[in-house]
Amino acid sequence: MVKMDxxxxxxxxxxxxxxxxxxxxxxxxxxxxxxxxxxESLLQHGDEKMRGLYIMKLVRSFCASSSENQGDLxxxxxxxxxxxxxxxxGRKFLLxxxxxxxxxxxxxxxxxxxxxxKGVSGTIRNCCFEAENQLQDLLLISEFLWPALLxxxxxxxxxxxxxxxxxxxxxxxxLSIERxxxxxxxxxxxxxxAIYLLALQEGGRRALWSVNGTRILQVGYEDEENAxxxxxxxxxxxxxxxxxxxxxxxTQAS
Numbered sequence: 001m002v003k004m005d006x007x008x009x010x011x012x013x014x015x016x017x018x019x020x021x022x023x024x025x026x027x028x029x030x031x032x033x034x035x036x037x038x039x040e041s042l043l044q045h046g047d048e049k050m051r052g053l054y055i056m057k058l059v060r061s062f063c064a065s066s067s068e069n070q071g072d073l074x075x076x077x078x079x080x081x082x083x084x085x086x087x088x089x090g091r092k093f094l095l096x097x098x099x100x101x102x103x104x105x106x107x108x109x110x111x112x113x114x115x116x117x118k119g120v121s122g123t124i125r126n127c128c129f130e131a132e133n134q135l136q137d138l139l140l141i142s143e144f145l146w147p148a149l150l151x152x153x154x155x156x157x158x159x160x161x162x163x164x165x166x167x168x169x170x171x172x173x174x175l176s177i178e179r180x181x182x183x184x185x186x187x188x189x190x191x192x193x194a195i196y197l198l199a200l201q202e203g204g205r206r207a208l209w210s211v212n213g214t215r216i217l218q219v220g221y222e223d224e225e226n227a228x229x230x231x232x233x234x235x236x237x238x239x240x241x242x243x244x245x246x247x248x249x250x251t252q253a254s
């Protein structure tokens with residue numbers, strides 16, 4: 001079906017004013033982008049002039065539709081974004097700072113929709129696989145990135161002023177009041193995976209330390225009961241301890 005240019009047909013119909021099957025068409029795109037050829041087609045990878053137009057339109061609709069009263073017609077775009085970010089070409093496109101797509105997507109993490117929240121979380125996690133080469137592009141949106149990664153794993157305790165003193169306003173405000181914990185363990189694992197991928201880079205570790213992220217991980221781990229999530233915490237913790245020790249040894253040697 002992809003070879004028959006069905007994605008172009010779907011997109012053309014989707015954005016007609018009188019289209020009344022938008023939700024079904026978006027779900028069809030979810031299925032099509034489970035294939036490599038579907039991802040390339042949606043990204044318009046072979047068309048230099050039109051490249052990325054479809055994705056930009058979908059992201060714009062995704063971010064706008066959450067506030068509409070007629071139902072969330074584009075909520076499944078979250079799953080499309082997860083699919084395309086599984087491929088390097090998709091991640092690089094979303095991380096392009098000139099387009100600013102990931103910044104728009106991350107802001108949807110605050111949605112009450114579990115589908116949106118999980119899709120955004122999965123997309124961030126996938127994009128962090130590019131941290132080795134595009135760390136600065138990720139850290140450019142730190143204002144939105146760290147809350148999306150750290151709040152899901154912060155537990156629901158109210159943090160002390162001492163804990164939050166060095167945190168940016170977005171984290172400090174959220175952690176200083178009562179809040180609902182993120183109950184979906186998959187989202188917590190995705191967030192911890194992303195933090196791990198960032199922390200593999202020295203600049204990522206510095207950024208994590210600068211927002212007192214290690215304290216958030218410590219408090220969150222103390223309250224965690226899910227074995228899979230605990231394992232993800234421990235993987236990040238082991239990396240930070242190992243790299244911290246290596247850094248200390250290097251300082252002493254010099």
